[in-house]
Amino acid sequence: MGAIPVPYLLGRMRGVDLSQEEDMHISLWRKVGRGEGLVGITWDVIKGGVAVLIVDRASDFAWGTVVGVGLAVIAGQMWSVFHRFKGEKGNTTGLGVSMALAYEAWPFLLAPLLVGAAVRTLPRLLDSTQSANERLKFGGPPSLSLPLGMLVAFALFPVGCWYTDQPRLTIVAGIVILALIVVKRLTTGLRNDLETAMDKRRILLNRTLFDRSYV
DSSP states (O other): OTTOOHHHHHHHHTTOOOTTOSOHHHHIIIIIOHHHHHHHHHHHHHHHHHHHHHHHHSSOOOHHHHHHHHHHHHHHHHTOGGGTTOOOOSHHHHHHHHHHHOGGGHHHHHHHHHHHHHHHHHHHHTOTTSOHHHHHTTOSSOOSHHHHHHHHHHHHHHHHHHHTTOOHHHHHHHHHHHHHHHHHHHHTTHHHHHHHOSOHHHHHHHHHHHSSSOO
C-alpha cells in the first residue's frame, strides 16, 4: 500500500513522467494540475493512517504489529518496489501514520509543520503583483521553512507521545519515523553530490535540515 505511486500514476495519466523529479508532489501540482496535486498529496497522507487504523480497529493484532504496519507503509513510500526501490521522502505518509498512532500528540506534530508551511506559503498567496492562478502555482525556488518545519515536527512527535502518556512502542515508533526521514534525506542522490562537493559537511547539514544539498 505504501509503495503504490499514485502521484506518479496521476502524472502518467496526463502524459507527464514524474519519475525523475526531485519532489513528485510539487511537480504534480505545477506540471499536471492542482486537482491532481491535491489528490496525490491527500493519498500519500491518508494511506499511512488508513493502514494503521485498519489493522488496529478491524483485527486482534498486538500494538507492536500495528506500529510495524505503520512503519512498513512509510518504508514502502520511501523505497517503492514499483520504482526499483526509489521513492518519495516519506514526509506525507509519515505524517498520516504518526497522527493515526497517537492523535493526542497532534499539536506537537502539526504546530511546527504549519508554521514552516506558512512562512513561505502565505507571502506567495498574498503577493498582489501576481494573478490568483500564478499564486496558486507556488512558483519560485523550493521552500526552506517547510522541510525544516517537517523535521522539527517529527522530532517533537516522540516528545508529544511521551508527554501524553502513549505506549512505549509508540514513542519508539516516533523515533524510528524521525530516523527514517533523516536517512532518506541524507542518502537520496548523495554519491553524486559528494563527488563534486567542496564542503561535504555543509551538504550533509543542508540535507538534514532543508532536504537539499545546496540552499
